Amino acid sequence: MKKSVLALVLLLLVAQAPAELKMTCQTDSAGEVTVSYDASSMDPNLVRIFTLDVILDNNKIKTLETLNPHYWVYPGSIVINEATGEIDTEGSPIADRSQYEVGSPAYEGTRPGLDSNSLTIEMGSLYVGEANAPASTDDLFKFTVCNNCNVRIIPNEIRDGVVMEKPDLVFDFNSPGVGNTPAFYVSVCSCPGDIDNSGQITLADLDALVNILVTAGPPFIAHCQAGWTGTYFPCADLDANGSITLSDLDALVNILCAAGPPFVVDCLQ
Ligand SMILES: [Ca+2]
Numbered sequence: 001m002k003k004s005v006l007a008l009v010l011l012l013l014v015a016q017a018p019a020e021l022k023m024t025c026q027t028d029s030a031g032e033v034t035v036s037y038d039a040s041s042m043d044p045n046l047v048r049i050f051t052l053d054v055i056l057d058n059n060k061i062k063t064l065e066t067l068n069p070h071y072w073v074y075p076g077s078i079v080i081n082e083a084t085g086e087i088d089t090e091g092s093p094i095a096d097r098s099q100y101e102v103g104s105p106a107y108e109g110t111r112p113g114l115d116s117n118s119l120t121i122e123m124g125s126l127y128v129g130e131a132n133a134p135a136s137t138d139d140l141f142k143f144t145v146c147n148n149c150n151v152r153i154i155p156n157e158i159r160d161g162v163v164m165e166k167p168d169l170v171f172d173f174n175s176p177g178v179g180n181t182p183a184f185y186v187s188v189c190s191c192p193g194d195i196d197n198s199g200q201i202t203l204a205d206l207d208a209l210v211n212i213l214v215t216a217g218p219p220f221i222a223h224c225q226a227g228w229t230g231t232y233f234p235c236a237d238l239d240a241n242g243s244i245t246l247s248d249l250d251a252l253v254n255i256l257c258a259a260g261p262p263f264v265v266d267c268l269q
């Protein structure tokens, strides 16, 4: 009898294991971060709308691209033709802060967007028939960053975060930078100052940095930004703020002067 009670209790505990939506990041050395979701513990309930803030602790988000054709409804910017009911414009997954009055709750609750350190995404699904449903586990979007940073992905507060198809479903949101889950570290440059990636910081790197700034011309700023077609050298952005400036040149000169002749600093392995 006792055994069967124990078994029942165990069964209930298993049955009551908290439902969870897990967001994860993966990256490569070029600073591209792929964001995926796992809602399999809630299957067959699926995510209806993701509204998330992507936040870097430094520098900038340069590009963002969706990876999931099932989450194709961008509620903040989709335009439906009132006469025909057809979609005039699909819009963008990145919420557009500029459409709100400065200082309003909607403005304050929407992240600045590309070329800043944070943006808000809105991605919803709309489908008919189970065969057309999104997968419970899949990639969602990817973005690129300009330099080393820690990434947090949090629910957007004014948009109710993540909404399930069964809206009253209670679940844990497990994501980089939320609760006990650490922020996701993206490594783009392992040795700031080693612009030519030789394994050492030398006068050749100083030459390279001067060339980058001279090519940019006055006021000597080479930005990492959306639409930038030139090569961006993250290790030339020594302070990892998303642009190469005279401050970075100062920092590199200081490193070399501190080393003294012959001005060679080995990168730490
Ligand atoms: Ca070097």
Ligand SMILES: [Ca+2]
Pocket: 236, 237, 238, 239, 240, 241, 242, 243, 244, 245, 247, 248
């Ligand atoms: Ca910089």
